[in-house]
Amino acid sequence: MKMSYKLFCLVAFLSIATFSGCSHVTKNDLSKSISATDSRGKVIKLNDVAKRVVVLFPSLLDEVYMLQAGDQVVGIPQQVYQMEDTYAFLSKLDSRIAAKTLPTPTYGGQSSNVESIIALQPDLVITFNTDQDNIEQLEGLDIPVFTCSSADDKSIMAELLGMGTLVGKQERAQEIVDYVDGELDRMQVPSIENAKSVYYAWSKGRVMSTSGKGSLIDMAIRLSGAENACPLPMEAPNISAETMYKWNPDLIILWNSKLSDVYDLKELADLPAVKNKQVFVMSPSFPFDPHTVKFLLFAKQVRHWSFPSYSEEQLKKEMQGAFEVMYGKKGLL
Structure with a gap:
């Protein structure tokens, strides 16, 4: 009977130790869970x-x-x-x-x-x-x-x-x-009366494809202080040359396209933005990718093109500072 009691105590002790060990592992596993x-x-x-x-x-x-x-x-x-x-x-x-x-x-x-x-x-x-x-x-x-x-x-x-x-x-x-x-x-600015309107054209020469109200590009353009020339509440509308003349944007911005993609289009030759050489290319495109937090830099670039008072020197300085923070390293841009 005495031996049985000792054996019982030993089993109980091992059981408690095992349970405590399992509990410890479970706790560690839960603490790592994210x-x-x-x-x-x-x-x-x-x-x-x-x-x-x-x-x-x-x-x-x-x-x-x-x-x-x-x-x-x-x-x-x-x-x-x-x-x-x-x-x-x-x-x-x-x-x-x-x-x-x-x-x-x-x-x-x-x-x-x-x-x-x-x-x-x-x-x-x-x-x-x-x-x-x-x-x-x-x-x-x-x-x-x-x-x-x-x-x-x-x-x-x-x-x-x-x-x-x-x-x-x-x-x-x-x-x-x-x-x-x-x-x-x-970057927030008061509502600007007669703010410049910006038409954004999609990549690879798709000049007649743009981004409407509520889109990511629309957000970045508005952040710049300008207005999106496209009034349509659509993500990616396709338009005609006639519609482009109706909207009459002050600036045209291209992404992964060439200036000639616009300047060679005879149907847009009389558009004021074309005649006034107000067509710009986001090039190289990498620093301005609007699908990342660099939408901020996209907006700063549009602000520079839209408002001469925001100088190229200031833009470059702010972009360098942004890259240092965004990538945690100096001298990348």
Whole structure:
């Protein structure tokens, strides 16, 4: 009977020790668990900071490097190697990009190779919410996917904070957001009577395709102090030359296009903005990508073209300061 009591005590002690050990592990696991809400309103949960990240769009990859989480990236969009200014800049931040050794599990546009993504064993995939086929396939395989919309300034900054959380760079993300918030406050101007109107043309010579009210581009143009020449509440309307004359913009801004794409169009030859040489190109485009927090720089560039008092010297100085904050390094621009 005495031996049985001792044996009982020993078993009880071991049971308590085992339970305490399990409780300790569970507590640690819970403390590492992190989550962020993406553009779909979906809460993305990870057991730990993502250490193997695949990014499927250049703009989103750019933001990961802003977060200084580039060493956690194991797969990038193929376009990064094809876009001259993007490749040149990101090569300064990652020798693997410079050497073109980072895998590219994507083709042009939104085409991705899901098998190649899986082979990279990602802890997290970052993509736009329009990438529906890939999202469904990857989540069906229990691979966490954080989506972005870049719909407006608020969503861009919320999504940057979400990415920062998942890659363990919350403080860095907050630093960038605080800076941009401060600059937005500083850029606010009273409503300007007879503000200049700006027509924005889509890339690759699509002069008659523009961005309407409520779009990301519309937000950036208004932030500059100018007005969007397109009054249509549409994301991407196509218009005619007749409509362009009706709107009669003061400036025309091109993205990844050439001045000749406008100046060679006979149907626009008599448009005042064309006759007055008020056609401008965002070139190189990388520093002004409006799908990132650099929408701020897009707006500053439009302000310079719209308001001569905002000088080129001031623009360059502010852009250099912005890049130092956004990337955490000097001498990148």
